[in-house]
Amino acid sequence: MDLKDLYRDVILDHNRKPRNFGRLDPADAQAEGHNPLCGDRLSVFVRLNGDRIEDLRFEGKGCAISTASASLMTEAVKGKTRAAVDAIFHRVHDLLTREDAPAAEDLGKLAALSGVREFPVRVKCASLCWHTLNAALEKRASVSTE
Amino acid sequence: MTAATAQKSEAQQPLDAESVRRDFPILARSINGRPLVYLDSAASSQQPLSVMRAVERYETHSHANVHRGVHTLSQEATDAFEGARDRVRRFINARSTHEIVFVRGTTEAINLVAQAYVRPRFGAGDEILISALEHHANIVPWQMVCAQTGCTLKVAPINRKGEIIFDEFAALLSPRTRLVAIAHVSNALGTILPVKRMIAAAHEHGARVLVDGAQAVPHERVDVRALDADFYAFSSHKLYGPTGIGVLYGREEILESMPPWQGGGDMIRTVTFEASTYNDLPWKFEAGTPHISGAVGLGAAIDYVEALGLEAIAAHEQRLLKLATAALTAIRGVEIVGTAAHKAAVVSFTMTGVHPHDIGTILDHEGIAIRTGHHCAMPVMDFFGVPATARASFGCYSTSDDLARLVAAVERVREVFA
Numbered sequence: 001m002d003l004k005d006l007y008r009d010v011i012l013d014h015n016r017k018p019r020n021f022g023r024l025d026p027a028d029a030q031a032e033g034h035n036p037l038c039g040d041r042l043s044v045f046v047r048l049n050g051d052r053i054e055d056l057r058f059e060g061k062g063c064a065i066s067t068a069s070a071s072l073m074t075e076a077v078k079g080k081t082r083a084a085v086d087a088i089f090h091r092v093h094d095l096l097t098r099e100d101a102p103a104a105e106d107l108g109k110l111a112a113l114s115g116v117r118e119f120p121v122r123v124k125c126a127s128l129c130w131h132t133l134n135a136a137l138e139k140r141a142s143v144s145t146e
Numbered sequence: 147m148t149a150a151t152a153q154k155s156e157a158q159q160p161l162d163a164e165s166v167r168r169d170f171p172i173l174a175r176s177i178n179g180r181p182l183v184y185l186d187s188a189a190s191s192q193q194p195l196s197v198m199r200a201v202e203r204y205e206t207h208s209h210a211n212v213h214r215g216v217h218t219l220s221q222e223a224t225d226a227f228e229g230a231r232d233r234v235r236r237f238i239n240a241r242s243t244h245e246i247v248f249v250r251g252t253t254e255a256i257n258l259v260a261q262a263y264v265r266p267r268f269g270a271g272d273e274i275l276i277s278a279l280e281h282h283a284n285i286v287p288w289q290m291v292c293a294q295t296g297c298t299l300k301v302a303p304i305n306r307k308g309e310i311i312f313d314e315f316a317a318l319l320s321p322r323t324r325l326v327a328i329a330h331v332s333n334a335l336g337t338i339l340p341v342k343r344m345i346a347a348a349h350e351h352g353a354r355v356l357v358d359g360a361q362a363v364p365h366e367r368v369d370v371r372a373l374d375a376d377f378y379a380f381s382s383h384k385l386y387g388p389t390g391i392g393v394l395y396g397r398e399e400i401l402e403s404m405p406p407w408q409g410g411g412d413m414i415r416t417v418t419f420e421a422s423t424y425n426d427l428p429w430k431f432e433a434g435t436p437h438i439s440g441a442v443g444l445g446a447a448i449d450y451v452e453a454l455g456l457e458a459i460a461a462h463e464q465r466l467l468k469l470a471t472a473a474l475t476a477i478r479g480v481e482i483v484g485t486a487a488h489k490a491a492v493v494s495f496t497m498t499g500v501h502p503h504d505i506g507t508i509l510d511h512e513g514i515a516i517r518t519g520h521h522c523a524m525p526v527m528d529f530f531g532v533p534a535t536a537r538a539s540f541g542c543y544s545t546s547d548d549l550a551r552l553v554a555a556v557e558r559v560r561e562v563f564a
Binding site: 003006007012016037039040041061062063064065066067119121122125 | 499500504511519520527562563
């Protein structure tokens, strides 16, 4: 277990300079995520075009893993359909939790999160943004069905 | 001869932490290939071998249920359990063992007072006053009982050093104040509160006072009569004893006036289907089979710290606190949160551009255990505008080597996040 596996350059870079950081106003959907273990809070704002995430941003205070994961997530899902986002989320979830996760080359920069698996208490830090995005998208879905 | 007995034979000697360490088997462990540096005693302290041996001796030799049978083991178990109660009584200088209620820990002690003292007698217009430094365990039980009774929770403010502002505390006292519940030592910041003075001020207004002493008893001698506390709560596992056992001290006439809070065996005198009569103090508040071995372990832990000498422990920890404060302050970007003039051996800090959680992971990688997060004191974190801090806390077994390792590892954090 090497610290460099966790704090890879991509992670440190996205922590220092988070992409798509800030609020989106107006937004079609938003949600707040909270990790009570470390006190991290982050908000995700989404603008939709039909089923597609046209734009999204996040803001909040968190550790390097949670900030970098959120930043990487916004880059990975922008322009994607809901189904494509779900597929990426499942791949990332496997990457964070499963020893036998399939090779992650096609996940691009998100593959940098694979080191988190060796630090089980930090998995929640990396997955917080994804759960928050899901909550935002589900809220949108429930609004549209009414 | 353990370090504790050696210490006793040379009273007034400064603590020899290196020999104290040998009394704590877990400190020989390695974590991530490096010798463990344990700086999380404020969350839970480690146990000396003498505590484990006392528990083992009880379990292998004398265990049975207490206050029950006429058989030998039951009598031995009862003697061990009640002996531990008297050990606690002497430790905090209570008048009588009637005033020593065994509970699961500080949290349960506070809930007991909320439900058995406050709930039957407070109502709309009554106030409970706490401080802005409290642990969640000294906030939430009062919020719950306020919702149940209609009484109001008031909070005395702190200054930027993390000290109680005494005049503002005193100004919040009024005839409506019926209970003051305050920490003796802040778990998040280490601030030592002027509880004796606060108790006297509260008593002038006729309020009762509960002191959360969880963080105080390991670091200084507590005398509940000198403090004039009405209730005093603490946990065994922060005092080098086992988890799952703690103490509620209550002034006898107050405990006497309170109804039981849990019903069951041991807390009754007679039971019929029509009505039951209750046992005497302190058993009235101890329904069900208690944590007998835990009480035995707590008694042994008290023996241990008394043999080392609380004054020697305090002097040793204060020396480390001073060194740690100076060394951490000297690291670029490190800021100490909580700079009260009177502090126990706790250093809470933040680092510019680095979340405490990342500090915690990197330190763990170096074999160093500290606490990171909100320390169950979210309002304290909100006051200082931080989501969390990193907290190093010291005990009788902490050494200047531990401190050197801590400082080097914090420097390493700086490198990783350069």
